[in-house]
Amino acid sequence: MITLDNVSKTYGSGSQAIHALKPTNLHVPQGAIHGVIGLSGAGKSTLIRCVNLLERPTTGRVFVDGQELTALDAKALNQARHRVGMIFQHFNLLSSRTVFANVALPLELMGVAKREIRDRVQPLLDLTGLSDKVDKYPAELSGGQKQRVAIARALASRPKVLLCDEATSALDPQTTASILELLQDINRKLGLTILLITHEMEVVKTICHKVGLISAGELVEEADVGDFFTAP
């Protein structure tokens, strides 16, 4: 579902160059929950942002759902991004919009008709447990509730892939557990493929099927999650 072929990212050039991601191959099959764990500065954000080309790779090719994103022009890429949802550590909600309007935003941008937007947003609010928060503003919500809104918004365009950039790092352990449960639910019920990056072992242990370790821009080890944590 996600394939990175020799993808690297260098910021800057010459003596200023930072090789944030060394040439990397990664394959995440459909329906998997794949984790990449590493310390701060290891290149996790760069890796995940290369998947939907929020960061343009310096080398290599990115495929999602059989389509090469790195070969698309701006308009086609915009279309293709509908199939790749993303959530972030700090939620990135619009503070001037209600829960409903935040979730509806991607559909508005896609030009979906008002009535269809209503029909599509309501089930997402049910799925994410936000049915009684429809008219609240982000400032009135807890961190966990805000992340639920962000998840609902990410699902609005019916993506096949969900990218999670440190999605639980700003949350307390109990809230983290409930968000991870929701992500698992989404993986099972909707068949969504999930790629997540984190610095937290617990996240990887709880929901990932496979995990890779990234260190100094290099994806150095990949294993099934059971093997990854078992002593030899």
Ligand code: ADP
């Ligand atoms: P992580 O997500 O694991 O903390 P990042 O991918 O954010 O790591 O960063 C990897 C390296 O690339 C770090 O040295 C970071 O400072 C650098 N870096 C990240 N983004 C940029 C950027 N836009 N410009 C220059 N350097 C960057």
Ligand code: ADP
């Ligand atoms: P997060 O909030 O997800 O941890 P960071 O605070 O590490 O992200 O980085 C925020 C933004 O700054 C990201 O878009 C990242 O690519 C960029 N960035 C990170 N390190 C650098 C750097 N050394 N130079 C320029 N931009 C950077």
